[in-house]
Amino acid sequence: MLRRTLVTLLSRTLLLLVVSIVAHAVVHLAPGEPSEVDPANPRMKPEDVALIRAAFHLDDPVHLQYAYWMRDLVTGELRSFKDGQPVLAKIGERFVNSLPLFLCATALIWTLSFPTGIHAALRRGRLVDRASTVVAYAFISVPSFVFAYLLILVVVDTLQVPVVGMRTFGLQAESTWQQAMDRLWHLALPSIMSALVGIAVLSRYVRSQMVEVLHQDYVRTAHAKGLPGDVVAYRHALRNALLPAITMFGLLLPNLIGGSVIVEQIFAWPGIGRLGYEAILARDYPVILTLNLFAAALTIAGTLVADLLYAAADPRVRER
Amino acid sequence: MTARLARSATWQALRGDPAAMAGLAVLAVLVLVALAGKLATDVSGLLDPAEVRLVDKLRPPMSQPSTALEPDLRPPLGRYVLGTDDLGRDVFARMLQGSVVSLSIGFVAMAISVAVGVALGALAGFYGRRRLGPVTVDALIMRFTDVMLCFPSFFLVLTVIALLPPSIYYIMAVLGLTGWMGIARFVRAELLSLREREFVLAARACGIPERRIVTVHLLPNAVGPVLVTATITVATAILTESALSFLGFGVQPPDATWGNILADGRAYIFDAPWLFFIPGSAIFAVVLAFNLVGEGLREASDPRLRRR
Numbered sequence: 001m002l003r004r005t006l007v008t009l010l011s012r013t014l015l016l017l018v019v020s021i022v023a024h025a026v027v028h029l030a031p032g033e034p035s036e037v038d039p040a041n042p043r044m045k046p047e048d049v050a051l052i053r054a055a056f057h058l059d060d061p062v063h064l065q066y067a068y069w070m071r072d073l074v075t076g077e078l079r080s081f082k083d084g085q086p087v088l089a090k091i092g093e094r095f096v097n098s099l100p101l102f103l104c105a106t107a108l109i110w111t112l113s114f115p116t117g118i119h120a121a122l123r124r125g126r127l128v129d130r131a132s133t134v135v136a137y138a139f140i141s142v143p144s145f146v147f148a149y150l151l152i153l154v155v156v157d158t159l160q161v162p163v164v165g166m167r168t169f170g171l172q173a174e175s176t177w178q179q180a181m182d183r184l185w186h187l188a189l190p191s192i193m194s195a196l197v198g199i200a201v202l203s204r205y206v207r208s209q210m211v212e213v214l215h216q217d218y219v220r221t222a223h224a225k226g227l228p229g230d231v232v233a234y235r236h237a238l239r240n241a242l243l244p245a246i247t248m249f250g251l252l253l254p255n256l257i258g259g260s261v262i263v264e265q266i267f268a269w270p271g272i273g274r275l276g277y278e279a280i281l282a283r284d285y286p287v288i289l290t291l292n293l294f295a296a297a298l299t300i301a302g303t304l305v306a307d308l309l310y311a312a313a314d315p316r317v318r319e320r
Numbered sequence: 321m322t323a324r325l326a327r328s329a330t331w332q333a334l335r336g337d338p339a340a341m342a343g344l345a346v347l348a349v350l351v352l353v354a355l356a357g358k359l360a361t362d363v364s365g366l367l368d369p370a371e372v373r374l375v376d377k378l379r380p381p382m383s384q385p386s387t388a389l390e391p392d393l394r395p396p397l398g399r400y401v402l403g404t405d406d407l408g409r410d411v412f413a414r415m416l417q418g419s420v421v422s423l424s425i426g427f428v429a430m431a432i433s434v435a436v437g438v439a440l441g442a443l444a445g446f447y448g449r450r451r452l453g454p455v456t457v458d459a460l461i462m463r464f465t466d467v468m469l470c471f472p473s474f475f476l477v478l479t480v481i482a483l484l485p486p487s488i489y490y491i492m493a494v495l496g497l498t499g500w501m502g503i504a505r506f507v508r509a510e511l512l513s514l515r516e517r518e519f520v521l522a523a524r525a526c527g528i529p530e531r532r533i534v535t536v537h538l539l540p541n542a543v544g545p546v547l548v549t550a551t552i553t554v555a556t557a558i559l560t561e562s563a564l565s566f567l568g569f570g571v572q573p574p575d576a577t578w579g580n581i582l583a584d585g586r587a588y589i590f591d592a593p594w595l596f597f598i599p600g601s602a603i604f605a606v607v608l609a610f611n612l613v614g615e616g617l618r619e620a621s622d623p624r625l626r627r628r
Contacts, residue, residue, distance in 0.1 A: 015463070019470050026476075030483035134339060137615065141555065141608035143562045146582065146600040149589060204615075251469075258474030262563055276475055277567065280482040288479055296470040 008307065012300050019296040023289055024066045056081055056285075069289060082284045090287065091272060091294060097166065098264070098271030102256055104191035109198035109252065114245075116199070117206025121241075122233055124211055132207075136200040144259065148193050148266045161185045165268045190267045194259055198252050205248055209241040216240075246310045250303030257295045330544070333620035340616020346609035354423050357416030366396050369417040370574045373408035376400070378592045381411075403594045405584065411598060414576040418599070421577045422558055422606075425492055429557035430550050432496025434503060438539065438546065440465070441507025446515055446534050448508070462508070465501050473498050474560065481564060486572045491564065495557045503549050510542040544621035551614035555607040562603055578603050 053059050057068050072078035078087040116136075120129040139147075152163055162168050168182050213219065214237055222232045260273030268274075272291060279287035334340050360367045375388045381403040385394050395401075395410055402411040440461050448458025477494055484490045514520065515538065523533045562579030564570040566586075571577045578599045585595030 015466060015470065018463070018467050022467055023471070023476075026480060027483065030480060130339065133615070134612075137608055137611045138604075141559070141611050142604050143559060143566070143579075143582070143600065143607075145563070145566045145586070146596075146604070149586065149596070153589075254470070254472040255474075258472035258476075261475060261478060262566065265567065277478070280479055283483070292471065292475065292479065295472045295475060299470050299472065 005308070008304065012304055016293070016297055016300055019300075020070070020289075020293050021066065023292045023296070024069060025062065027285055027289055027292075028062050028065060069286065072286075073290060073293075078286050078290065080279075080284050080287050082279070082282045082287070087286050087290050090275065091290060094270060094272045094275040095294075097269065098260060098273065100187055101190055101194060101260065101263075101269065101271060104187060105194035105198065105256055106252075108191060108195035109202055112195075112199050113202035114206055114242075117203040118210055118233075118238065118241075120203070121207045121210030121214065124214075129207075132203070136204050139196045139200040144193060144197070144262050145266055147196070148189075148263070151189060151193065152266075155189060163189045163267065166270065186267075190263050190269055193263050193266075194256060197255065197259065202245070202248055202252065206241065206245055209244050210237065213237045213241040243310065243314055246313065247303075247306050249309070250299065250306040253302035254295065254299045257298065330617070330620045334616050337616045337620065339612045340620070343609040343612035343616065346605060347613065350419065350423070350606055350609070353416070354419040358420050361413055361417045362420075367410065367413035367416065369409060369413040369576055371409060371413075373404065375408065376404050377406055377408040378588065378595075379404040379408075380592070381594050381598075402598055403592070405581075405592075405595055406588065411581070411595065414581055415578070415598065415602065418576040418578045418581055419602075421488070421571060421575060422561065422579065422603075425488065425495070425561050425571075425577070426554040426557045426610075428492040429495035429499065430553045432493065433499040433553050434546060434550050436497065437500035437503025437549075438507050438542075440500070441504040441542075442511060442534055442539060444504070445508040445511025446530075446538065448512070458508075461504070465504055468498070468501050471498075474563065477560060478564065478567065478569065481569045486569070488571045488575065491561060491571065495560055499553050499556065503546055503553075506545040506549065507539075507542050510545070511538055514538050514541055544617075548614050548618045548621065551610050551617060555610035555614070558603060558610075559607050 057065050060068070069078070073088075076086065076088055079085065080087055080090060116132055120132045123129050155161065156163060162182065162185055164186075166183070166186055167179070168186075171179055171182055174182075214233075216237075219232060219237050222236045223229075227236075257272070260271060261277050262273070263269070264271045264273035265277060272294075275287065276291050278284075279291065361369055371393060373385075373389060373393055375386050379385075379400050381401065383400055383403065384398075385400065395412075397412075400410055400412065402415060405411055405414070444458045444461040448456060448461075450457045452460060477498055480494050481491060484494075511534075519537065520533060523537055524530075528537075558578075561570055561577060562582055565577065565579035565583040568583070570579045570583065573580065582596065582599035582603065585592070585599060589596045
């Protein structure tokens with residue numbers, strides 16, 4: 001068990017290294033330079049451009065630039081092209097902002113998907129099942145910003161609550177309780193928006209797993225020996241249907257991070273999605289690259305956790 | 321012969337699925353609309369989506385053009401069927417032109433994904449045991465697939481699109497090159513089990529070259545799952561294009577896509593709601609149709625899931 005975990009860890013680290021090389025190559029081989037962000041600015045003389053290029057090692061060959069990036073990243077010396085701030089501190093600060101969003105969205109996804117999926121599978125082909133299929137696909141199909149705008153309009157009109165940003169300004173004097181409620185209201189809509197697609201995808205997945213298990217021979221046997229329907233569904237079928245869903249944990253994470261670009265943009269949430277968007281606009285290579293690597297590392301950690309959970313839950317996997 | 325039988329059984333199962341049939345109907349209408357749109361805008365020049373009429377800006381749907389408008393600028397249908405935008409451009413003409421562009425983005429991106437996915441999947445599945453130096457072909461390709469799956473896809477797409485010069489072809493290529501991983505995995509899994517079967521041995525014994533065994537005898541067996549994923553890939557590509565437009569990196573004007581009509585229209589959500597809701601519901605309906613057809617195909621092509 002220990003040896004297997006070590007081997008997995010090593011191979012994931014290797015994977016991360018390859019990801020960093022690919023990301024670096026993609027960003028640096030694409031045309032366009034950070035020094036060209038503002039070509040119309042008359043104050044940018046060729047000498048200044050040359051200075052910038054030298055300062056950021058942009059004239060060195062790509063593999064050397066990769067080495068510089070890795071060295072600075074490891075020593076914590078990596079600085080943003082845009083404002084010279086340390087990249088790791090920048091990302092850390094934004095990640096702390098995004099974390100409640102990710103946690104709430106993940107909690108929503110994992111608590112709402114299972115009841116919906118199981119319910120649909122048990123009533124397969126009936127109205128509940130068809131309706132939940134159409135609703136799930138509606139969530140997957142609607143452009144997220146369209147839905148967000150509609151949601152904002154409805155919620156602000158009916159509930160009169162603040163939704164944009166992380167908190168309302170000028171509430172610092174109010175009680176802790178009011179501030180906390182304010183934070184929660186601000187958190188609600190963005191988390192729901194981030195969770196929607198995940199809920200739809202995962203509930204469909206749970207449903208299809210459950211449907212497949214319900215067709216197994218042992219389920220028929222359980223029915224045949226006269227067990228009540230609930231016992232068959234929840235004790236015999238559900239346990240086996242739950243297992244593959246664990247792997248979805250690693251697959252939903254990159255979508256959450258990628259999707260945060262749009263959600264955080266709409267709700268003016270100062271998280272890593274917006275940091276990425278701002279960095280892309282400014283061609284801030286160190287931030288873009290480190291953010292990509294950070295997201296990939298989170299994804300790999302997610303799949304790793306999923307694998308370990310899977311092994312813990314399924315003795316057949318553990319013993320192989 | 322069996323393939324044909326299975327296909328007809330699939331078709332029978334699909335016919336029993338009202339959601340999938342509704343989706344198919346929407347897609348059929350959409351293709352007709354796109355063809356008509358191509359004829360009306362680009363080919364005949366009857367409707368000009370780029371025509372600016374500043375006197376008639378932000379007219380609601382079905383409104384008459386103002387009398388101040390020069391006669392040759394009047395919409396050929398006598399009314400602005402879907403209203404006009406902030407520059408007085410005919411939204412109906414723009415939506416028609418956009419249907420062609422949006423659909424071609426979806427289909428070209430899908431075609432690239434399928435081509436790359438099938439090629440890599442077939443290589444890994446059938447020739448996987450060959451060695452390239454210390455690693456097998458299979459390990460090489462599948463680890464690369466893992467690497468691609470690690471990237472948060474939308475963030476990667478956004479990064480690359482933002483760095484490249486704005487062009488619709490780059491958008492198609494990037495969407496296609498970031499969406500092939502699922503297909504490659506399916507095809508590989510299918511070929512891994514198929515290559516051990518007797519009919520492959522028989523084909524080898526008959527002296528049929530390997531390339532022909534893969535393309536003629538093995539790959540057609542993987543059509544089902546590839547078709548399902550391809551349908552959903554078109555939907556995803558159209559949706560991603562609209563998200564890119566929202567962030568300002570989509571297809572650049574004057575080319576209209578549903579995504580950039582929508583992105584431009586959101587500033588007028590209170591004053592001219594049709595600019596937001598018409599492209600929004602069009603994208604929603606079409607993406608939903610593709611997804612429902614994909615889901616229907618998945619259920620219909622899997623005999624284990626068919627209702628007994």
